[in-house]
Amino acid sequence: MVLRIKRLAGAVLLATCALAFSEPHENAGAASFDMLLIGAGARPLAMGGAYTAVPGDIYSLYWNPAGIASIKKTTFMADYMRYALDMEKGMPAFVIDGSKLGNAGTAGGYVNYFNAGSFEAVDENGNRLEDEDFTAAYIEGGVSFARQLPQMQGWDIAAGATFKGIAEYIADYRTTGLGFDFGVLCSPPVSALKLGATVKNLGTVFSSDTGSRMPMVFSAGLYFASKEWRNARFALDINKPLTSYYTIRLGGEYSLSRNFSVRAGRRFLENEVRHWIASLQGEEAGYVRENFNTWSFGVGIKPSARMLFDAAVLGNTFQSLPFFQFSVIFIAR
Template sequence: MNIVKAVKYCLLLATSVVLAANVQAQDKVGTTAAAFLSISSGAKATAMGGAYVAIADDGSSMFWNPAGMAQLENNTVTFSNMNWFLDSQIQDASVVINGGNLGNFALSVRAIDHGEIEVRTIEIPEGTGEVFTPTNLAVAVSYSRFITDQFSIGANTKFVQEKIWNESATGFAVDLGVFYRTDFKNLRIGMSMTNFGNEMKMSGDDLRQAIDIDESINGNNDRLEGYLGTDSWPMPLLFKVGVAIDALDIESHKVELAIDAKHPSDNSESIDLGIEYGFNDLLFLRGGYRSLFSTQIEDQGLTAGFGLKYDFNGIGANFGATYMTHEYLEDPILWTLQIDF
């Protein structure tokens, strides 16, 4: 019972901190680079409103809390796809290798497919006939291990790149996480810090410009080589703490509840809520609410999804699909396929 009281106290404290912080919250949206790192990953996690830092038990675990990856008992291959605005697609892929007593190792990739964009200039606004493809890419190497039977740690190291036309920005970041589970109703507590890295700055050949220092003087050199300056921006640093518990686990029925409190560097503090009902470890129904108390209404919204799980002669297959509401853009749909072997 002491554990239950402690969890209630932590949740009350987290909610109070979020509400108090948002009283004086300032608009920090658009103050970071590589914002695509903050977009949700994995059908289960997304359907549960992003309340996943204390669960993190599938192929998307390194995105939410790398320490949770230690729970995976098999080798795992996972692929996810989400339709995003303007016909773009967000794609995630990961491979997790179970190293036994050495811990678990993983390689993951996130990329956004924007398709081809036609080049238009001031001189030729109808299009030059050329096309280009913007790039948003993150590649991570992960490691996680149980230090005791109940406590695990984990980390990601990430290479991040954004590119548009001939300009690009490159960064390196780390994610850190801890995970603790108890014997009381499978109560779990998780914490993570993600996207801690250097600032990113766009550079490239198109920033070189011919400059006339003083246009009022005739005969001076009006083709001096200049370079347009760009600002450096930090990555979207995020701190999360969460609690998850099996509220019901009898025979063929299981109900899992989760709540996360998050503190992003580019937005206001908020709460994520999630629930999953599982039947016979085969069919799963999920729901959630993301970014409760956020000052950005477009970040808030309901989430819902389902999952299917089946074993084929020792090879596990997991499929999930998720629907999210969005205030202004087309409602995204995400699906995930995971193979365990």
């Protein structure tokens, strides 16, 4: 009974943390590994998570593996977020440029972890069990490969895939799984627009709970970076987790100089979008604004030609104070 209570407490905690970056739904909690829904990288999260169509940097390992196809130099990253209490999340990663792989494509790998800390154990009557304290954690390791495909009627197309293994630890209980991400990036002829699409977290869960499944997510996005507006970039994503509502994610970035950029983003819950549409049609109905529709802000600093530092401030539903996320990128010669 004590172990079952531990499992329940840990599972509820991990799911609650994941909900800080997703939305409540009647099927929430139906999937295992909800932590896969928490984004990685200070730049993408500062832009509201609108990153499916953004090409050419190491953050694409999480958001769309096709995005690493245009990386020209071997790159390393360290990413860290501090949660409430003693919870923390991070993701070290690397990408190897195609020239080192015989121009067959671009490859990369990462380890994504979430440490929920330690918990005091109690029995079914709420009595403290000092010798039964436990911990909860999650870890994911992935390898990615992407390459540019032959042009189709002037369109530039890249495709990528990620294979990953996942494990979740709650006290003495462990759940493992295998998953895949698939993504594409397209650029129309003579256009500043890029289009992206992904299917993430396809796979299976190895668990005694026969109802467990991966938190599959479908995403489509636009990215606009015009030569006329050289310093500004805009992104839009539509995101649909299998066990949650649609979200629309908007993000923007503006370079104040070659070495300093500011960013902002916002996530809109499906219900708020429906409210807007109803208002435009004159069918205003009672609507309570959800606090899941959150803003994010951030900056990017380039202290040298080979180093980038990104920081983000993230609104959330887990605590009143925002989360802070930091990423450092190092580009090899």
